[in-house]
Amino acid sequence: MSQHRPKRTRVRVGDHPLTRRLIIWAVLAVTAVILIGPLAVIFAEAFRGGIGTYLEALARPDTLYATGLTLFVALICVPINVVFGIAVAWTVTKFSFPGRNLLLAVVELPFSISPIVAGVAYLFVFGAQGLLGPYFLEHGIKILFAVPGIILASLFVTAPFVVRELVPLMMAQxxxxxxxxxxxxxxxxxxxxxVTLPNVSLALLYGAALCNARVMGEFGAVSVVSGNIRGQTSTLPLQIELLYQDSQVIAAFAAATLLVGVALFTLIAKFLIERAQAKRHEIKTVDILDG
Incomplete structure (x- = not known):
C-alpha cells in the first residue's frame, strides 16, 4: 500500500508576517529619511518666517529674473526636444539602416556623461580660445556666459528624455x-x-514633462556655461545657490519650493498619464473581445 506524502507548499520570500513587516517598515524608513525628510525641511524653512516673508522672498527682483529665465529656457528647449525626439524615434523604429543602434547610443550619451563634463565641452567649443568661439566673437555673437549657452547646455542634458519614452512604445506597436x-x-x-502621434501621445506628453522638469532643475552644465551672473545668467537652481551662499536661507528655500512644485507636477502628470494609458488599454481589450 503506497503512502502518499503530503505536498510541500512553496515558501516565498516575505511570506512570514514578521519578515513582511520588517521589509515594509525598512522601505518606509529609508523613504522618509532620504526623500520625504529633505522635502519637508525645504517647506519648513521656506515658511519659517510666515507666508508674508515667503512671498517677499519670491518677489525679489533677482529671484523673479531667475524664474523668468528658467521658464524662457524651458519654453525653448522642451518644444525642440519634442520635435527631436519624434524625429529620432520615427527614424530608428520605422527604418532599418547601418548605424541605427549607434544613433540610439549617441542620443542616450547625456545619461552617461556628467553635466559638468558637458559644460566643459561647450567651453572648449564656444569659449574664447575654443574651436568656434573666435568666429562668433568676431561677428558679435556671444554664446557662453549668455542665454544661448544656457539653452545649448540644457538641450544637451535633456535630449534623451522624449526619445526614451517614444522608442520602446513605437517598437512594440x-x-x-x-x-x-x-x-x-x-x-x-x-x-x-x-496614425503615429495619436498612438504615442501619452508617452510623448510624459517625455515632455520629464524634459521640462530636467530643464528647470539643471545645475551642473548650466553653471559652467552661464558664469552664474546674478540678474543676467542665473537660472533658478543657480539663484538658490547664490542665496544660500549669501546666508539668505529663507529666500533660498522659498525659491527651492518652486522646483519642488515642478517635480510634484511631473509626478501628478505621470500618474494621470499612466491612468489614461491603463484605461485606453482596457478599452482596446474590451473592443477586441467584443469584436
Whole structure:
C-alpha cells in the first residue's frame, strides 16, 4: 500500500508576517529619511518666517529674473526636444539602416556623461580660445556666459528624455498601421500626424514633462556655461545657490519650493498619464473581445 506524502507548499520570500513587516517598515524608513525628510525641511524653512516673508522672498527682483529665465529656457528647449525626439524615434523604429543602434547610443550619451563634463565641452567649443568661439566673437555673437549657452547646455542634458519614452512604445506597436495608411494613399506627414502621434501621445506628453522638469532643475552644465551672473545668467537652481551662499536661507528655500512644485507636477502628470494609458488599454481589450 503506497503512502502518499503530503505536498510541500512553496515558501516565498516575505511570506512570514514578521519578515513582511520588517521589509515594509525598512522601505518606509529609508523613504522618509532620504526623500520625504529633505522635502519637508525645504517647506519648513521656506515658511519659517510666515507666508508674508515667503512671498517677499519670491518677489525679489533677482529671484523673479531667475524664474523668468528658467521658464524662457524651458519654453525653448522642451518644444525642440519634442520635435527631436519624434524625429529620432520615427527614424530608428520605422527604418532599418547601418548605424541605427549607434544613433540610439549617441542620443542616450547625456545619461552617461556628467553635466559638468558637458559644460566643459561647450567651453572648449564656444569659449574664447575654443574651436568656434573666435568666429562668433568676431561677428558679435556671444554664446557662453549668455542665454544661448544656457539653452545649448540644457538641450544637451535633456535630449534623451522624449526619445526614451517614444522608442520602446513605437517598437512594440510595429509598422503595420503606418504601412496600411501608406497603401491607402496617405503621405508621410499624414501618417505621422494621423496614425503615429495619436498612438504615442501619452508617452510623448510624459517625455515632455520629464524634459521640462530636467530643464528647470539643471545645475551642473548650466553653471559652467552661464558664469552664474546674478540678474543676467542665473537660472533658478543657480539663484538658490547664490542665496544660500549669501546666508539668505529663507529666500533660498522659498525659491527651492518652486522646483519642488515642478517635480510634484511631473509626478501628478505621470500618474494621470499612466491612468489614461491603463484605461485606453482596457478599452482596446474590451473592443477586441467584443469584436
Amino acid at each position: 510595429g509598422r503595420d498601421a503606418e504601412e496600411a495608411a501608406v497603401t491607402l494613399g496617405a503621405t508621410g506627414f499624414q501618417v505621422l500626424r494621423l
